[in-house]
Amino acid sequence: MQIKESQKLQTCALVILRILIGWHFLYEGVAKLLKGNWSAAGFLSQSKWILSPVFQWMVSNETVLNLVNQMNIWGLILIGLGLITGTFTRIAAAAGMALIFLYYLCNPPLAGLFYSIPSEGNYLIVNKNVVEMAALFVLIVFPAARNWGIDHILVRMFRRS
Amino acid sequence: MTDKQNKDKNKQNPSIDRRDFLQGLAATPVLGLFGAALIHEQSVKKKLTKAKPKVVPENLEPLNIAVIGSGAQGQVLIDAMLKLPGLHFKAVCDIWTEYNLKRAAGILKRYGHPVNRYIDYRDMLVREQDLDAVVIASPDFWHADHAVACLEAGLHVYCEKEMSNTLEGAHRMVMASRKAGKLLQIGHQRRSNPRYLHCYDKLIREAKLLGRMTSVNGQWNRAVQPDLGWPEKYAIQPDILRKYGFDSMHQFRNWRWFKNLGGGPIVDLGSHQIDIYNWFLKARPKSVLASGGTDYYDPAAHEWYDTVLAIYEYETPAGTVRAFYQTLTSNSSEGYFENFLGDEGTLHISESSNRGGVYREPNAPQWDEWVRLGYLSAPEKAGTQATSAVLDVRETIAPDRHDIPIVFTDPYHMPHLENFFNTVRGLDTLNCPAETGYETAVTVLKVNEAVKAGKQLAFSEQDFLI
Ligand SMILES: NC(=O)c1ccc[n+]([C@@H]2O[C@H](COP(=O)([O-])OP(=O)(O)OC[C@H]3O[C@@H](n4cnc5c(N)ncnc54)[C@H](O)[C@@H]3O)[C@@H](O)[C@H]2O)c1
Numbered sequence: 001m002q003i004k005e006s007q008k009l010q011t012c013a014l015v016i017l018r019i020l021i022g023w024h025f026l027y028e029g030v031a032k033l034l035k036g037n038w039s040a041a042g043f044l045s046q047s048k049w050i051l052s053p054v055f056q057w058m059v060s061n062e063t064v065l066n067l068v069n070q071m072n073i074w075g076l077i078l079i080g081l082g083l084i085t086g087t088f089t090r091i092a093a094a095a096g097m098a099l100i101f102l103y104y105l106c107n108p109p110l111a112g113l114f115y116s117i118p119s120e121g122n123y124l125i126v127n128k129n130v131v132e133m134a135a136l137f138v139l140i141v142f143p144a145a146r147n148w149g150i151d152h153i154l155v156r157m158f159r160r161s
Numbered sequence: 162m163t164d165k166q167n168k169d170k171n172k173q174n175p176s177i178d179r180r181d182f183l184q185g186l187a188a189t190p191v192l193g194l195f196g197a198a199l200i201h202e203q204s205v206k207k208k209l210t211k212a213k214p215k216v217v218p219e220n221l222e223p224l225n226i227a228v229i230g231s232g233a234q235g236q237v238l239i240d241a242m243l244k245l246p247g248l249h250f251k252a253v254c255d256i257w258t259e260y261n262l263k264r265a266a267g268i269l270k271r272y273g274h275p276v277n278r279y280i281d282y283r284d285m286l287v288r289e290q291d292l293d294a295v296v297i298a299s300p301d302f303w304h305a306d307h308a309v310a311c312l313e314a315g316l317h318v319y320c321e322k323e324m325s326n327t328l329e330g331a332h333r334m335v336m337a338s339r340k341a342g343k344l345l346q347i348g349h350q351r352r353s354n355p356r357y358l359h360c361y362d363k364l365i366r367e368a369k370l371l372g373r374m375t376s377v378n379g380q381w382n383r384a385v386q387p388d389l390g391w392p393e394k395y396a397i398q399p400d401i402l403r404k405y406g407f408d409s410m411h412q413f414r415n416w417r418w419f420k421n422l423g424g425g426p427i428v429d430l431g432s433h434q435i436d437i438y439n440w441f442l443k444a445r446p447k448s449v450l451a452s453g454g455t456d457y458y459d460p461a462a463h464e465w466y467d468t469v470l471a472i473y474e475y476e477t478p479a480g481t482v483r484a485f486y487q488t489l490t491s492n493s494s495e496g497y498f499e500n501f502l503g504d505e506g507t508l509h510i511s512e513s514s515n516r517g518g519v520y521r522e523p524n525a526p527q528w529d530e531w532v533r534l535g536y537l538s539a540p541e542k543a544g545t546q547a548t549s550a551v552l553d554v555r556e557t558i559a560p561d562r563h564d565i566p567i568v569f570t571d572p573y574h575m576p577h578l579e580n581f582f583n584t585v586r587g588l589d590t591l592n593c594p595a596e597t598g599y600e601t602a603v604t605v606l607k608v609n610e611a612v613k614a615g616k617q618l619a620f621s622e623q624d625f626l627i
Contacts, residue, residue, distance in 0.1 A: 015188065023195060026195060030199060034203070084191050084192060085186075085189050085191075085192065086185075086188050145188075148185075148188055150186070152181060152184055152185040153177060153181060153182060153185035153186075154185075
């Protein structure tokens, strides 16, 4: 009985974590979409560190930049929907990790790098992106949607048919 | 379980029962919550940027109008008026018949307004019998004669700033408007700009965000510009130029720089912004001190000062306010703006492309409530740029910056013209009536006097009254 109670609580915590991260992704995507003229150019162009040439190239080529913008917006929205509803949760979480990792690589908070877009806190190597990435990792390795998510239905359908 | 559900279940997949379904969908209501939060957010945002409701075009009384002076500014006004409903252009008057008049009439015709063309305004006023209002954008020294003639003909008048290049002229205009009982709006268009109105009505008057205003500064700096030219084959005959007060084509094109025709940059540019000083301070200045001269351009062709720095003193109910204004024509640094400084905040505003911001002094009460009410945007934190310099203990921390949450994308003059025409229709009141234009003319024309006198000149209350 004891064990079962604590398991329930663990599942509950995972589901909450999943929904909150999903909400964050979804809103980041929707807000950019609603802005109409949102572009990643500002963020990318101030990229520092070793990968900065890659990001600068994305900005300099309009077609690529448009593609990056669209992929980012829709990526965020789909990942958000996936996490909130618990649909293909593991894939969504992995994609989320990859996306955040790109943000991190673009502007890592390393000693000696300064950015013109001020951040709202103080970070050294670890920032909120890294924390969110780690949280998504938790969602991948634990069953975060097996019970309380569309995956629950999908798994059942898949198993029998 | 009902029969139907049972059937469905069997059709799809025997292993999924109702419980599985509910459990699987357990988290989806969060999407509803998200949607509701998003709709709420969008409606709050919309409320913040919504301009005041426009009058429905269908029940607008149509107005017949004419334009006097279809030069650079006349064309700008025509373009803005073409966007307003309920206006019928009947006539355009301009002495540059082969060029400016032709162009303006051609454009109006293309927009479905075939207009009669006139070289002389008196002729126009005699022949055009069904006009309601006239829009005047002739050079400053013509404003008084043009406006008075129109008012005496029983027409409402929108006249560009500067109201007149002389106080005598401005005085005649006020009297004519009163005598005829017709409207006279002066073209200080910032008075109808929704961003300026928001700053004055909401931020300064209602929320009193600046606290006690102590100082104002503003400027219009412009890069070096060559004198205006003209296509030789369209030069106006000398006798016609002389008839309308110009010695030469050069003077006709560059009238702003000549003593009896315009007022130089301080009047041309400064009057817009010094008008805002009077408005936002809700006061008239007590004195003005000024320094200026024709330092850069050839004085023979630039009779008025190309550089002017002026300081006004205002007595407001809250105390003295000192106001600086500068206009340069040889350097464009920082362009044009007005700053209002009080003990609780700073307002930075400009007509140019939605530039502006409000800054809270560290000792001022919190502004969270005003942000919540939509008077201001949420603050951007002041830069926390790393610096090797040691912060002086006496230095105050840089204040947070708030945006003015009104975005204005119409042509600059459109709301001011709309305010005029709606007042003609009895739907509004003038934002810059003759008396206000007169006060501004008194305030601004004195700067040129002060430069000449080389000392501080005082205003008396009497100066502003008619
Ligand atoms: N509110 C603003 O932002 C703003 C901006 C620019 C100019 N203005 C004002 O607009 C007015 C015109 O300025 P502009 O830059 O268009 O000058 P402009 O020289 O380009 O145009 C003046 C026009 O008036 C015509 N004109 C001259 N005398 C005339 C007369 N007796 N009868 C009929 N037409 C006559 C000229 O042929 C010319 O086409 C000025 O008073 C100026 O201060 C206001």
